[in-house]
Amino acid sequence: MKPETMLVRKLPGKVHFGMGMIPRTRLFLNWLFHRQSQTCVACGKLAGHFSEFTGLCTHCSIQIPWIYNIRCVHCGRPTFCPDCVRPDRLARYYICNRSAISYTPMAREWIGQFKYRGNEKFGPLLGEILNRAYQAMRHEFAGHNCTRFKRSLWDVDIVTCVPVSEKRLTERGFNQAQILAEKIAKQNKLPFLSLLVRPQDTGKQSFKSKNERMNTMNNAFSVIPNMVNLMDSFILKAGSQRAMEHMHSVTILLVDDIYTTGSTLQACARVLREKALEQGVHLAIFCLTLARS
Numbered sequence: 001m002k003p004e005t006m007l008v009r010k011l012p013g014k015v016h017f018g019m020g021m022i023p024r025t026r027l028f029l030n031w032l033f034h035r036q037s038q039t040c041v042a043c044g045k046l047a048g049h050f051s052e053f054t055g056l057c058t059h060c061s062i063q064i065p066w067i068y069n070i071r072c073v074h075c076g077r078p079t080f081c082p083d084c085v086r087p088d089r090l091a092r093y094y095i096c097n098r099s100a101i102s103y104t105p106m107a108r109e110w111i112g113q114f115k116y117r118g119n120e121k122f123g124p125l126l127g128e129i130l131n132r133a134y135q136a137m138r139h140e141f142a143g144h145n146c147t148r149f150k151r152s153l154w155d156v157d158i159v160t161c162v163p164v165s166e167k168r169l170t171e172r173g174f175n176q177a178q179i180l181a182e183k184i185a186k187q188n189k190l191p192f193l194s195l196l197v198r199p200q201d202t203g204k205q206s207f208k209s210k211n212e213r214m215n216t217m218n219n220a221f222s223v224i225p226n227m228v229n230l231m232d233s234f235i236l237k238a239g240s241q242r243a244m245e246h247m248h249s250v251t252i253l254l255v256d257d258i259y260t261t262g263s264t265l266q267a268c269a270r271v272l273r274e275k276a277l278e279q280g281v282h283l284a285i286f287c288l289t290l291a292r293s
């Protein structure tokens with residue numbers, strides 16, 4: 001046998017025997033990590049193909065209950081809306097609400113995983129879904145002027161969110177509406193500012209009647225101290241030319257996770273507008289929610 005042939009034959013054997021265990025372990029860990037990273041956050045199955053939404057398989061992505069057609073321009077409902085035509089609803093403190101998806105059992109499960117079980121994997125996914133609704137809002141209100149190179153006729157000056165009480169914050173460790181609002185602000189290079197506080201926990205609203213909710217909600221929120229001054233400094237820092245030109249009128253995007261009756265958004269918008277008006281500032285409040293029940 002020629003020496004060259006021996007070298008060729010022995011070399012793979014040496015590598016396999018001497019260093020094989022480390023690459024094999026690494027390979028196994030890589031496979032394990034890869035396998036976990038390829039599990040869909042929603043259905044938990046190994047996914048061959050992923051959608052454009054973080055961690056979501058294509059099968060789950062086609063089931064997202066998007067609200068495509070808005071039938072109620074006030075609350076963003078996709079079906080006939082008997083609520084917004086009621087006389088007590090005509091005094092609305094926000095201009096309108098738009099929601100990304102319908103509150104189906106699947107949406108409830110996803111939001112519940114994020115909100116109550118602290119499953120952080122749902123954060124990016126829900127943020128991306130909400131951002132779709134924000135982009136649709138831009139298109140709806142700014143029309144064709146909304147391009148990358150042209151200033152939009154509809155500009156949000158400040159993104160804010162519905163707050164949770166200290167008690168809830170301690171229980172959950174985070175405010176889901178704030179996380180979503182911060183994602184919208186970051187993705188769209190807008191300033192985020194917590195303008196509202198919730199001094200007391202109002203308890204489970206879902207067990208109360210509509211009238212009870214309204215009464216409880218009316219006094220549930222207050223604004224942060226020096227709100228108008230802080231808003232001014234944030235807008236100036238963000239360099240919003242439109243806001244600097246019209247400092248007396250500021251457009252607010254108020255974010256929450258679920259729109260049920262609108263009483264929470266109404267109470268938040270009311271206190272925001274009233275306190276700003278005391279300082280001579282007019283707020284135009286648009287609401288953006290993840291799901292419409």
Ligand SMILES: [Zn+2]
Nearest residue numbers: 040043057060
């Ligand atoms: Zn899936």
Ligand SMILES: [Zn+2]
Nearest residue numbers: 072075081084
């Ligand atoms: Zn409506």
